[in-house]
Amino acid sequence: MSTTTEQSTSTAKTSARFAGPLDHLIDLLPTILAPLAGVVVALVIAVLILQWQGGAAKDAWTYLYEGTLESAVKRADMTAYWMPLAITSFGLVLTFTAGLWNIGVEGQLIMGAIGATWAVRLFAESDSPPLGLEMGHTAILVTCFVFAAISGALWATIAASLKTRGGVNEIFGGVALNFIAQTFNMYLVSNGGPWQPIGSRATETARFPEIARLTPLQDYRRLSATTIYVTIGAFIVVLLIMYVSHWGLQLRAMGKNRRSAFLLGVRTERNIVLSMAACGTLAGLGGAFRVLAPDVVKLTATPSGGLGFLAILVALLAASSAILTPFVSLVFAVLSKGGQNIESGFLWDHDVSLDRSLVRVLESTLVLMVVLAFGVRNRFFPPRSVQPDDDEEEIART
Amino acid sequence: MDVTSTLRGIVRSAAPIVIAGEGELITERAGVINLSLDGSIMLSAMTAHAVVRETGSLPQAVLAAMAVGAAIAFIVVFSSIALKLNQVAVGFVLTILCADLAIFLGKPHFNKPGKEMPAAPIPILEDIPLIGPVLFKHNLLIYFSLVLIVLVWFYIYRTRPGLTLRSIGDQPEAAFVRGTRVQFWRYVYTLAGGALVGLAGATYSLSVKLGWKEDLSGEGWIALAIVIFGLWMPWRVALGAYLIVGLRSVAIDLQDSEVIDLPAQIVNMLPWFLMIITLMLATSGVLEKMVRFTPDRFKPTVRRFLRAAPPRALGTTFEKH
Numbered sequence: 001m002s003t004t005t006e007q008s009t010s011t012a013k014t015s016a017r018f019a020g021p022l023d024h025l026i027d028l029l030p031t032i033l034a035p036l037a038g039v040v041v042a043l044v045i046a047v048l049i050l051q052w053q054g055g056a057a058k059d060a061w062t063y064l065y066e067g068t069l070e071s072a073v074k075r076a077d078m079t080a081y082w083m084p085l086a087i088t089s090f091g092l093v094l095t096f097t098a099g100l101w102n103i104g105v106e107g108q109l110i111m112g113a114i115g116a117t118w119a120v121r122l123f124a125e126s127d128s129p130p131l132g133l134e135m136g137h138t139a140i141l142v143t144c145f146v147f148a149a150i151s152g153a154l155w156a157t158i159a160a161s162l163k164t165r166g167g168v169n170e171i172f173g174g175v176a177l178n179f180i181a182q183t184f185n186m187y188l189v190s191n192g193g194p195w196q197p198i199g200s201r202a203t204e205t206a207r208f209p210e211i212a213r214l215t216p217l218q219d220y221r222r223l224s225a226t227t228i229y230v231t232i233g234a235f236i237v238v239l240l241i242m243y244v245s246h247w248g249l250q251l252r253a254m255g256k257n258r259r260s261a262f263l264l265g266v267r268t269e270r271n272i273v274l275s276m277a278a279c280g281t282l283a284g285l286g287g288a289f290r291v292l293a294p295d296v297v298k299l300t301a302t303p304s305g306g307l308g309f310l311a312i313l314v315a316l317l318a319a320s321s322a323i324l325t326p327f328v329s330l331v332f333a334v335l336s337k338g339g340q341n342i343e344s345g346f347l348w349d350h351d352v353s354l355d356r357s358l359v360r361v362l363e364s365t366l367v368l369m370v371v372l373a374f375g376v377r378n379r380f381f382p383p384r385s386v387q388p389d390d391d392e393e394e395i396a397r398t
Numbered sequence: 399m400d401v402t403s404t405l406r407g408i409v410r411s412a413a414p415i416v417i418a419g420e421g422e423l424i425t426e427r428a429g430v431i432n433l434s435l436d437g438s439i440m441l442s443a444m445t446a447h448a449v450v451r452e453t454g455s456l457p458q459a460v461l462a463a464m465a466v467g468a469a470i471a472f473i474v475v476f477s478s479i480a481l482k483l484n485q486v487a488v489g490f491v492l493t494i495l496c497a498d499l500a501i502f503l504g505k506p507h508f509n510k511p512g513k514e515m516p517a518a519p520i521p522i523l524e525d526i527p528l529i530g531p532v533l534f535k536h537n538l539l540i541y542f543s544l545v546l547i548v549l550v551w552f553y554i555y556r557t558r559p560g561l562t563l564r565s566i567g568d569q570p571e572a573a574f575v576r577g578t579r580v581q582f583w584r585y586v587y588t589l590a591g592g593a594l595v596g597l598a599g600a601t602y603s604l605s606v607k608l609g610w611k612e613d614l615s616g617e618g619w620i621a622l623a624i625v626i627f628g629l630w631m632p633w634r635v636a637l638g639a640y641l642i643v644g645l646r647s648v649a650i651d652l653q654d655s656e657v658i659d660l661p662a663q664i665v666n667m668l669p670w671f672l673m674i675i676t677l678m679l680a681t682s683g684v685l686e687k688m689v690r691f692t693p694d695r696f697k698p699t700v701r702r703f704l705r706a707a708p709p710r711a712l713g714t715t716f717e718k719h
Contacts, residue, residue: 101486166678171433171486172626173677175619176670183670187663309494316487357502364495368473371491375481 030381038373042366049361054352060342067341068334076220080293082333083227084109084286085307085314089325090231090238091282092315097242098275099255104159104174106308107181108152108280112287113303114185115151116144117195117205124212140212141226145288152284153277155181160276164269170276178308186301195299203301208292216294227289234282235326241278242322251275255320283308306360310336313367319374335359404651405532412643413536413543414439414601418621419628419635420550421594425471427554427630428587429567429711432474433489435595436618437496442466442599444504447610450513450603459513460539460600467596468589470496475588478715479581485713497615504610515539515605539601546594551632563587567709570716580716595621620669627676630708638676642669 047057068078088109095102102108123129124140135143155177162173188195190203197206214224242248253261254268262268290296290303314332318324339359346352418435425432432438442463450459470492477483515537523534533544554560562583565573570580598621603610620642628635649665692700 101490103490162674162678166674168674168677169626171490172619172623173674176623176673179616179670180667183663183667186666190663193663313491313494316491353505355502355505357498357505360498361495361502364491364498368488368491368495371483371487372477372481375477375483379481 030377034373034377035370037376038370039366041373042362042369045365045369046358046362049358050354053354053358055346055350055354059346059350063342063345064334064338066345067338073220076217076223078333078337079228080220080222080224080295081337082330083231084289085311085333085336086326086329087231087234087289088283088286088308088311089314089318089329090234090322091279091286092311093238093318093320093322093325094241094251094275095279096315096320097248097255098251098271099258100163100272100276101171102156102159102174102276102279103171103312104156104177105279105283105311106304106306107174107178108155108283109287109290109304109308109311110178110181110185111155111280112148112152112284113291113299114181114188114287115284116148116288116291117208117299118151119144119147120208120212121195124209137211141214141292144212144292145230145285148284148288149281150284152280152282152287154280156276156280156283157273160273164272182302185299185303189299189301205299208297212292213297214292214294222293222295224292224294227293230285230289234285235322238282238322247271247274283311286311310363313363317367317370332363335363402528402531404647405528406535407647408640408644409532409544410536410540411606411647412639413540414598414606415617415621415624415639415643416543416636417539417546417601418595418598418618419624419639420546420632421467421591421598422621422625423591423628423630423632423635424550424554424563424594425588425591426625426712427563427567427709428584428591429570429709429714429716430475430478430584430588431485431489431713432471432588432591432595433486433622434470434474434492434496434618435622436615437493437500438467438470438592438595439599439602439618439621440500440612440614441470441496442596443603443607443614444500444507444599444610445596446600447512447603448504448507451507451510454513456513456515456604459604460597463600463603464593464596467599468593471588471592471595472585474592475585479584482715493618501612504612507610509609509611512603512609514608537605539597539605542597543601547632547636554632564709566716567711570711574716584716616669620673623673623677626708627673627680629680642672642676645669645672 050057050060066074068074088105092102092105120140123135123143129135159170159173159177162168163170166173186203187193189205190196195205196203200206214226217223217225217228241251250261250266250271253264253266254271258268286307287303290305290307291299310332311329314325314329318328336359339356342359343354343356346354418439422432422435445466446459446463449462450456453459473492474485474489477488478485517535517537518541519536520534520541524530526534552560554563562573562578565576566578566580566583566587574580595618599614602614602617607614621639624635624638624642627638646665646669649668653665689697689700
């Protein structure tokens with residue numbers, strides 16, 4: 001009697017052990033298939049829209065490829081767009097992990113751009129720089145980056161303190177601060193604003209002096225090596241924070257359950273401010289990239305161009321994973337830069353007017369579909385660890 | 399500055415924010431956050447403008463806009479209830495998606511002349527001095543915004559279904575035990591709220607900001623903030639809308655009359671500063687303290703006006719056990 005039960009349990013054990021890896025593979029399937037399904041659905045929607053507007057999907061892909069990836073020059077242009085997007089998304093990984101909806105990232109990016117421009121005006125353009133500092137090329141650029149980082153961080157800190165001290169949800173504080181930053185930027189450069197060159201009617205500052213421009217990489221006129229190095233540096237820092245440091249663990253805990261984290265001794269209020277400030281720092285650097293880029297070198301009316309919101313989509317699509325963020329932001333950079341070429345390509349070759357905002361639609365559809373697909377996965381193919389029956393068996397066995 | 403025309407302008411330009419705010423109030427009272435307001439308003443405004451240009455029919459345009467608003471709300475509530483997704487995440491992605499869609503689909507209709515809702519002054523009442531022109535000399539959409547405030551208040555606080563609405567947002571478990579179909583009613587109220595948001599969009603493109611000029615970004619966020627400022631009470635939501643629009647228009651008037659010299663951009667920043675300040679006032683204890691300084695006789699009234707809490711189950715999913 002006892003031997004039979006022993007035997008049956010041992011067979012159950014071996015079969016369980018045997019089925020283990022395979023089971024895990026099958027468990028992984030929905031996790032891999034869900035985002036894929038989301039991407040496929042989004043692409044189908046995009047193709048349908050294209051067909052409806054009278055364009056062929058194959059042509060759209062060709063224009064997209066030609067506009068961003070075909071030649072080294074195009075790849076460099078695309079990278080110049082990718083870097084600020086990537087560094088801003090890295091910042092958002094920190095706040096999203098901590099469960100903070102930092103919608104204010106757009107404003108932080110703009111304030112970074114303004115901060116960098118301010119540094120240029122103070123140290124490179126004025127005849128009497130503060131403290132009598134006559135700086136060289138490198139020193140001025142470093143100052144620009146520092147100013148941008150501080151401006152972005154301060155702007156984020158306002159949103160964070162509004163949340164911790166004033167009880168204003170970071171979404172609403174962020175949205176309001178976005179609009180305020182945008183309007184402030186507009187005030188500086190338009191209608192005789194203080195930073196608009198006298199007599200100019202263009203809504204932008206004068207071009208920065210040679211000494212305050214990032215050096216182009218080889219002969220690519222939009223890309224600078226500095227932005228690539230800074231972005232890689234930021235990526236390594238964020239990776240260390242997320243996967244090595246104790247602080248990253250605290251942020252994760254806050255994201256899972258802020259109250260429990262607080263009860264376990266995590267200083268949640270301080271971490272809210274710190275993670276927001278860290279995100280603001282990176283977004284500010286992204287803003288600096290935008291104004292100091294060798295082909296821009298001025299503060300325009302829209303230094304961000306919606307890059308902050310795009311970064312939010314990137315962070316959502318990457319599910320706040322630091323490792324995935326560079327790749328997702330690459331895809332979005334290709335789509336965004338390719339939009340222009342798709343529009344002009346269809347107009348010239350096929351006489352089809354297709355607005356470039358189509359790529360924006362595709363990007364947000366992509367995120368929505370992947371988010372929904374994960375919902376379907378969780379609802380209909382729940383991950384094994386969530387199924388309570390398994391645990392009970394496990395407990396019964398031991 | 400002409401007081402009558404200023405007040406009239408405030409009632410007019412606040413109408414869409416009032417409609418959207420009351421719509422979102424209904425949604426949030428049922429326990430669902432529809433964060434997609436900003437994009438919803440843009441997309442439905444564009445839809446109303448496009449439909450009226452294609453068909454020339456105003457009722458069709460209004461209905462199409464409401465359908466768009468309800469469809470977006472459906473995605474929010476479906477992904478929350480059926481797919482158990484975070485309402486904030488879905489709502490935010492939808493905001494961006496709808497704004498992009500509005501710009502993409504609206505290109506052929508951008509800055510083209512549309513059709514305006516005809517004015518329908520109410521006879522006799524319009525001749526009352528001051529009140530007449532301010533309240534009774536508008537079009538149907540603006541009248542609806544005024545009636546809606548009373549309707550929503552009456553429905554929520556004075557009818558039995560209204561009590562159910564409050565219960566599914568506050569205590570869904572209790573409501574469920576009492577035999578209320580929580581999930582079903584959440585669908586219904588979110589769709590209704592979404593339809594009102596769509597109507598707000600139609601109010602923009604058919605009346606307040608005639609046509610489609612891609613300049614509606616931000617209005618939906620103001621409406622969302624006003625719901626919090628209004629502490630989920632119909633009267634206070636309307637009051638918040640009139641307050642913010644009023645201050646905005648007074649500031650613009652002051653600037654036009656050159657009484658004070660403000661750069662236009664500072665005036666544009668004003669609603670956002672107001673939004674932050676009002677949210678701080680609404681959520682911090684400052685208003686509570688003000689109760690202490692009111693005369694004893696008015697204390698209960700003032701307290702009732704100031705004290706309210708968000709629906710307790712706001713943004714959570716309800717599961718039957």
